[in-house]
Amino acid sequence: MFRPIKKRMFFYGSFFLVLTIVACNGYVAQFDLWQSPVPGLTLTLPQPLVRSSLTAVTFNKILVDSDALTPAGTGAWVSNVDVNRIGGTYQYLVGNSTPNSLTGPITATTKSKIILAHQIRTDSAALDISVDGMVLSTIPQGAVDIGWTIQEVGIISSGVHTLAIATSDPGTKFAYADGFIILPVLNLAAGEKQKGWFEQDHPQIYLQGAWGLIAAPILFPFSVSSTTGTGAVVSANTGDNVLFFVETDSASKLRIYAQTAADQGIMNVTIDGVPQTAFDQYSATTSYKAFAEFSIAAGDHLVSLSVSGSKNAASSAFGVYLDAVELKVSTPSDEDRALAMVDSIVNNIDATDGGARISYDAELYNQDNDSGYSMMALALAVARWNIPEHAAALKRNIQWFSNIVQTDGVWYWGYCKEGNADCPRSYIVPASGADCIAGYCPSVNSYYTGLAPSITALRSIDAPQSFPAVGLAIYASLFPDDSAFINSVKPKILSGIDALIENNYDISNGYFYSSYQYKNGLGWLLYEVQYSAGQCDVYMGLKAAYSLTGNKKYKTYADHIKENFDQDYFDASRNLYSIGLFGPMGGTKTMDTTVNYGFAQGWCAWVFGESGLARATDVMTTVKTWIQPDTFSVLPPPTTDPETSQSAWLLMGLTGINSDAAIQNNLKARFRNYQFEYHPDLEYGTGGEKFSDAIPYLYTSNAAWAFIALTQQPSPVTWWK
Structure with missing residues (x-):
């Protein structure tokens, strides 16, 4: 066998879940599907990106919209139109003394994370959120006006469940409702090209906001997507974010792949609500091959990636990219x-x-x-x-x-x-x-x-x-x-x-x-x-x-x-x-x-x-x-x-x-x-x-x-x- 001489050497599904939302004692539950990974971020309308190859795309949204839910109780849920709401509408309820609810049937086909998108204001009621009768999360009464945000509820197994939201303190307050985000788990047993590999448009990755697709297979070699073809997604709108839920059996590495360029901003990264080192996507010369790596412990984790609205001083713009996500065990067998x-x-x-x-x-x-x-x-x-x-x-x-x-x-x-x-x-x-x-x-x-x-x-x-x-x-x-x-x-x-x-x-x-x-x-x-x-x-x-x-x-x-x-x-x-x-x-x-x-x-x-x-x-x-x-x-x-x-x-x-x-x-x-x-x-x-x-x-x-x-x-x- 002759050892060759190289010229180049470089190295380097469906769900069926019963949702019950209860407001009682004159209190009001508030939630909506608009979410910001950090409470208090200002909501901004989509802004156009100056990129000739950008095309609009509708991504899979894993959510339960309030428009599809059935109201119950004596309170009147009122539908309201708002261009900032996903689906274009939300529902609100004026508190009263009798229980009120919204219900909807869904079956979870795999282990999933439930995310409540709601509004926190000074007139918000304190909420107890339960699944199958067990309280999983409590949201305190609003002390300041934060606005639309998200709240982790908990994890559900596959099967039929009943989710309930109830006020837990007296008073006359308000509730706003649009739906829930349901995130099926991503783990090392799954993946597209290889185990632990997930494209930006994977149906279990939730993209919120005005993300656009750049379909460029030559420029984005990571992506071979079954849904939108090759490419990456990009947004320059502060607060636009990506959510996904991962589980690992051992200490692992999470990698976020993206383009970097002279006109790109900074991506905020949080894991389980804890801010991580931000992913600065500025580089003097364009690279389609960059990634940021984060260590995660064994267990379940909610990951949020968002447009920060900030940038490197040398950058000329604020947009951020997402190409793919990868899970890797830290110490493989x-x-x-x-x-x-x-x-x-x-x-x-x-x-x-x-x-x-x-x-x-x-x-x-x-x-x-x-x-x-x-x-x-x-x-x-x-x-x-x-x-x-x-x-x-x-x-x-x-x-x-x-x-x-x-x-x-x-x-x-x-x-x-x-x-x-x-x-x-x-x-x-x-x-x-x-x-x-x-x-x-x-x-x-x-x-x-x-x-x-x-x-x-x-x-x-x-x-x-x-x-x-x-x-x-x-x-x-x-x-x-x-x-x-x-x-x-x-x-x-x-x-x-x-x-x-x-x-x-x-x-x-x-x-x-x-x-x-x-x-x-x-x-x-x-x-x-x-x-x-x-x-x-x-x-x-x-x-x-x-x-x-x-x-x-x-x-x-x-x-x-x-x-x-x-x-x-x-x-x-x-x-x-x-x-x-x-x-x-x-x-x-x-x-x-x-x-x-x-x-x-x-x-x-x-x-x-x-x-x-x-x-x-x-x-x-x-x-x-x-x-x-x-x-x-x-x-x-x-x-x-x-x-x-x-x-x-x-x-x-x-x-x-x-x-x-x-x-x-x-x-x-x-x-x-x-x-x-x-x-x-x-x-x-x-x-x-x-x-x-x-x-x-x-x-x-x-x-x-x-x-x-x-x-x-x-x-x-x-x-x-």
Whole structure:
């Protein structure tokens, strides 16, 4: 496996609830659906925003409007029109000595927070608010004129409830009524693109006021909304706010994503009524990738985001944006981390055609089998958790491999989307598009084109030829009833294994050559190396083909590799497996005895398992000497930059041979410490693994190796029949 050289490296429902509102003893209850997160904020009418891309939008409002409620009692509820009221009207009641109420049927389908929007004035009655006969909240008699505001009532479970509001002190006072806000809970079990992720127009997020939608998918990469398309919401009206109710089982992080720019103001943030550090959305240059993060304890929390009406002194305007909300556990478990790694793989798989990027911002697909290894990890994750979105992504990715295989059963080293001028194209004849299939064209990177003579195309490579079959074999074992799909792609996937045998197999020793390279002026040439890790790749593909067909020819080739690997690849001088055998087809081979590389060691020990390689224990003993003082980084001499994958391969190897549980546990810290996220572009997910300190990049194969290692997946020898 060749480690690619990157040009870019950046890191970084319905409700059914019975409401009863009671006013008695001459007192009046007052409430309305207009709310301000901070009592005393002045109510302002909507003001236009000077943004050409702004469009008006009607958001889902989770509320019970007084217009839909049925009055009861001797008091007269009077409807009044007010443009500031949601729905345009509110109702008020002049107090009297007999109970009065407003009722309305609603069923809560999930745990929800009840918010009372009401008016506090000096002539307001004190109110007791109860649910199913139990007082949950008391609002004292008004001492000063605050105006329209909100009051948390409490939490209700799913089902039918009766909510009541009653005056609790004597006197003749007034009540104003418009309705209640009902906020169904948001938690880490829910989410849109991934767990804990919620778009700005999620139906359980309540937007009040004159928020407008800016639909700009290029500018707002976070948003892939099911309701309003891509974009964000914006308001410049003081007091306009956003409410949502969250619950967490452990200490968590709450992130608010938004644009920042030179003409933006400050967003106030309160959690459970406590002001937090305000989110200043001013920046000298526009960024669509900013966020503010807040720590929250385990439990239930009401979050309010509002337009403050203030701004940074350098800003030219007051508007604030909301793009998305995310919940993240503060200290995720290893299972949480492994799931995030798989989410990062899934989010790099094209939602339409299944092509898999090698990283979130790359225009390269399956470079050096990056996507093949990540497809294997994704398939194992589907077996572990059976998440439908993961299974669908796996199926799309398998289909993509089937779509782009050449008529002779060969895949290339990497791919670009056809027409992408920024992606380095493979070529035999410059500017030729003859090998482009299904919208994808072969690609190479500058490492190869910079060699002398220049290598401008690579094909029939050991790992890329093998792993489409691995992905399909695991999928077929998990979803045998999906026979129509399996049978539709199987011929093309198996053609890759057959082409590998025809093109790369060396009958003189039973091993497989690495690849074919197109060298300018020399044509297609066999790359005369039989990599040790490549034999383990091929073994996986052959066993997968046998699993899919029952054809023993595939098993025969695979068994030869397993039975002879120890004697042919073990370098006794170093107690390591050599990286490869060098020499011509049918001729004498020379073993490399100089390069120390963990992939040949740990990967092959994991692939063949505890009883597969007699020398694996000796090899792992040597590799363990590469562990650094931090106990989780692995550095093969003479390299100087520990790669995360080196730790993964050692952990996999130790898992495969069932050895050194304490060292395995220590190595897991590498994946905890190097799990990273590209928060600027969450459209493509979070949770990837940083390649190394010197190359802080998130290849999907890094996430794949880390997932396999962290979850300690059993050796493939336990998979195949």
